[in-house]
Amino acid sequence: MVAVFNKELLSWYLITLKLKETVDAGITNIQSPTSARSVELPNQSYQQKQQSRPYYPLQIAINAETSYNIEEGPKSPESEWVIIIRDKLEQARQDDVAGSWAKLCIYKIPQHLREGDDKVYVPQIVSLGPYHHGKKRLRCMDRHKWRSLYHMLKRNNHDIKIYLDSVKDLEERARACYEGPIGLSSNEFIEMMVLDGCFVLELFRGAVEGFKQLGYSRNDPIFAMRGSMHSIQRDMIMLENQIPLFVLDCLLGLQFNMPDYQKGVVAKLALQFFDPLMPTDEPLSKSDRKNLESSMGYASTFDPLSDQGGLHCLDVFRQSLLRRGPKPEPRIWIKRWSHANRVADKRRQQLIHCVTELREAGIKFKKRKTDRFWDVKFKNGILRIPRLLIHDGTKSLFLNLIAFEQCHLDSSNEITSYVIFMDNLINSPEDVGYLHYCGIIEHWLGSDAEVADLFNRLCQEVVFDTNDSYLSRLSEQVNQYHDHRWNAWRASLKHNYFSNPWAIISFVAAVVLLLLTFAQTFYGVYAYYRPGG
Template structure:
């Protein structure tokens, strides 16, 4: 459409078009044999009638043109644009007031990963096979999984002999609470949002129950492309642990409760989630039965959903994170409180001051020894008498995405310690090169399934590239101080250098002992020669 800037010209153009249409319609009526007016009026009266119509159209269009010009002049006035501007500002302030209402952030626990964290690592945060929740719903490449979600829901309804409306009504009651768990406004209608919660939630539960008790018991074929312990299950597993791909735990609890006939049950989904995500554990040994029982009891104790307590599970990623930190015996860092960040002693974290510890090569040259820790809890690091004990860490192709999403959750969720972030930054400080990885592998501390040691070094060097946190808020800060104090002691470095240069093999030790023995003999011979000269025997 062509923009017309002169409204008077536009008015004349419209008048011309209207006159033309009127004249043409009048001529058609005059030529039509069915029109009675042409037979009742002579040509002269007909022309007068057309002229009268043209005058009426002219007057009406002139009035419209004057009104448009008057509106244009009013728009140029000093008050109208200002009024619209003020109204726009008031609307924005009203929206801000609604977002800042009391309790509006209380249940927020499923976040969009900040752009500063996801630079160059989108695949670690964006699902590649299946979307869960509203954030990535409707993506073209993920739509193929929707038919399998509907199959899962069909199997549930068929197995339980229940009606679909039962699940929709149950989730409808929790819709407002579920929306509050997601960051920002969810631009989905009520029906669509509830449908997503039911469909994705039932899909998750079928996977959980299938891994725990077998898919064949749930009615699936052993050759099923999705509901089987093979095929794309590993990729689905990685997608389901992503921060942006979570469903609130209370939604899953309600859906599972409806299936087993106990709508108010709690804790069972968390137990199933622990078994399902166990292959992602970054340790050789799975979670022990006693540790699992303790974790399951801690998750299932609370009767109400409250994300600000340590008892209420938020979602599967948070449950998995808790399983990583279960039964930690070390000192726990104080929970982060925003107001303390602005004190003189606890300043805002500085990216330049995140160097907790020196790299492996430098520590080794300073006489510090590395040994594999006896515990299977990867975060349980200890230092005593110059020996740094680090539990075994298993690195596979899903470790990067796992750690990145755990770090993103700790960065976004204020009421959450930064234990995983502290551990990753500690390991990042230790590993600077492939030689560092090779030595840790030699000590039994790192086991990886990647192509080379250089890839492991690059992985850790990029995990916390854009992460900023206060090193004083780390549970490893005190241990790092002890290691650095030992490193700064010069005698330890000299002793290590002596051992490295002259006692690095049995042959050098034998040679050193022989040299010392010969030196002692030479000294004794010289002593007795001098002594005999001044004190000759009588």
């Protein structure tokens, strides 16, 4: 071994050795009886001639960054660039395979929506599905997932292979529900689906049947409905943290030894599990509910056991809020995203005036007795709005529902329309305070200012066409009432002179005094012109 300290001398030494090895290899190939020979035919094309020539891969190492081929010379930068472009086009062709987007229903939140607050879209405790799988800060929940899987297998006396084989048959269909390529092997993806799916089902069943009945200890850190359960519920309702509903249906059916288990049971369990996140808790009597259903012309209760099913838990939760079937009329892509309907200016999203301005125009606000928080009515100058309960999870819930409506083309936009409507109504803490006084808003936040800030931030980055809102007609009626001058004058008169008993007494006294003065003046003038009358 010879130590060489001169860099240039070392480079020439390596080049000499490489040349010697290559020349020796070339001489050996020429002398070999089986060596390939190049024969040029008269009609042979240039490309065929090039392919028929013997190829000797001679590489001369000049430095660590550049290499040349003696036979071909240095590669053209343009040819490498063309190859890269062709690779990208091939990837685009694979992505654009017919039907590749048809089953997509679990989306990554678009970047323009994340600019407001990324935490409301990213799970903080538990990951479900591939988008946040394996993240370091979420791994501590994995051991509890494995505990739940062990409890489930032990309770049912099942072998894990049954679940793995069943989910393997659904792998392709499940992968199609997620956006973009999933960087997990087949075995890793199936393991994740089984582990996360069984964990979700254990939570659902435990919340309904009781975790003690499922074999968990009363002081279990996760499966005991402690304070952390609320945070887990918020993570599980996020759009990026969903598992296809048909996977959960399959796993639940296997637990009961019924592969063809009735669809919709998981949806029913999910609604009971996510009930604390409901943005309304308005109790209705049986008579009130019956009157409500008859006035609407159809049953207002969403039936999760129907054949229509749902896409995932967030979709089921949204359907239950809207109290209607899960298959609304699909929106037309061209109409939704045409240049004429693209709305980026916040002022173009104005549906209605704020509470303070509407009150000045004489519009009254009253709480509407219904459990459908989005069902707003307006008649005879009275705006009836159902009660809305706002808690610390409302922001994340609404933003993920809005993101789903923005991403999923076959989804209607009732939640987005309602949130923008309330955003227009609320411009200040005073607006929130008056709605709270009317019983329309009930919140668990620190102050009315926080509620106003919440609504003002919910739809900052949402592109929305007011003409595509179910509240557009109602807003038009309210604005027409607001713009009528007589209504504003009447409201001003009532506010200034009939707001309290003392103001009324003062107004009546002023009117009586004015009438007496008029009568005195009249009789004085009358006596002057007709003194003998």
